[in-house]
Amino acid sequence: MPLAAALVFASNVCAADYLIRDGDRVVFLGDSITEQRLYTTYIEAYTLTRYPQWNVTFRNVGWGGDTAWLRQRAHPDEKALFAADPDQQQSMVNDAVKRGLERDVLPLQPTVVTIKFGMNDHSYQPFREDIFRAYVRSQERVARVLQEAGARVALLTPQPIEDKRPDPDKDVRNLSLRKFSDGLEDVAGKTGAMFVDQFDPYLGLMMRERAVDPAAFIGGGDAVHPGPAGHTLMAWAVLKGLGAGALVSRLDIDGGSQKVTSAERCKADNLKLSDGALSFDRLDDALPMPIDPRAKAALQLAPVLDELSRYELRVTGLSAEAYEVKIDGEVVGTVSRETLAKGWNLAVEAGPITRQSRSVLDLVFKKNDVFFRRWREVQLMSLPNWARNPVSEAGRRAEIAGLDRQIAEFEQQIAMACQPQSHQFVLTPAGR
Secondary structure, X not given: OOHHHHHOHHHHOOOOOOOOOOOOEEEEEEOHHHHOOOHHHHHHXXXXXXXXXXXXXXXXXXXXXXXXXXXXXXXOOHHHHHHOOHHHHHHHHHHHHHHHHHHHOHHHOOOEEEEEOOOOOOOOOOOOHHHHHHHHHHHHHHHHHHHHOOOEEEEEOOOOOOOOOOOHHHOHHHHHXXXXXXXXXXXXXXXXXXXXXXXXXXXXXXXHHHHHOOOOOOOOOOOOOOOHHHHHHHHHHHHHHOOOOOEEEEEXXXXXXXXXXXXXXXXXXXXXXXXOEEEEEEEEOOOOOOOOHHHHHHHHOOOHHHHHOEEEEEEEOOOOOEEEEEEOOEEEEEEEHHHHHHOEEOOOOOOHHHHHHXXXXXXXXXXXXXXXXXXXXXXOOOOOHHHOOHHHHHHHHHHHHHHHHHHHHHHHHHHHHOOOXXXXXXXXXXXO
């Protein structure tokens, strides 16, 4: 995909309905990149802040080193899997997928599952047809089993590997990942699952930056596991692929006539103009998408805010050249009359609204860490036979129950933290 197309790919899906809906139980299935609990947490926080009245739960069951044939959960003989004839291979895939999903995914009764495999599947080497066959067959089986259980499925490509080289598109591993991603698109077509390509948009950003600086490294982290900035770019690509929209809320005011001319997903009251200062109270239906403070660099690389978080204020009919904007008495920025007339996106401006949104993100991180402990460290902990007894199993059940209570408490706190509050805005001519 050409760079320009990769960077504007989202425009093709803007009209699509968001895959996630009120009442959903969302499960993120994948490998160590999913287990990092970054892009998944950003997607979760976007959903909860954008739709604060929804009742949606999210669980992350990513496992480091895992593959589409659920290597880390079912432990199939991979040498035999790759060498098997089609019938034998299908039987092995069916068995591995059944065991892995029945233990880690189906008990959660998901209504939506995102599946992100491919990085380990391609084995970090030039394209191998034998592995590829096992990959597409496994992806198809996972999708169908989940669909039969009533879940809507989104198949996510991996992001490219980011070594510090000027030509990441020529890396044989990325060439292999591209073929695996193309195969995944075919699987989506066969199964009716949603296909989400983050490989091309991410590679497009890498190529653009390498053209300026051959040593540019956009993701942070390491070549395979991006840091918060890279995961924010991944979340941007995935959310757009899932049909996520941009508008948080939009308020248009004619300052000259002191009238609200338009209000989308918000309302304004007590509009006043006194001694050149415009004030009003604003209550929104949603909060801006929280941006991890560690990931601000991502906002300079991709149109994350323009395409996912437009919290807009548009004011016309003003006389001063620039205005200091306060929210609840706190200065959040100084903006020109021209920018206000065109529409100002306050999605990441410092202030009480942004702090509230980030508090949601912090709580989601904490909740997800507790669930990880509950699932991996307690539920799946396997004692040797000699140590198993009613007392130890009772202790395990008690520990799980305690962690479940913590998760429920965090989810109540998150639901409360997502609720928008009324704020007073004051626009005062700058320099006064």
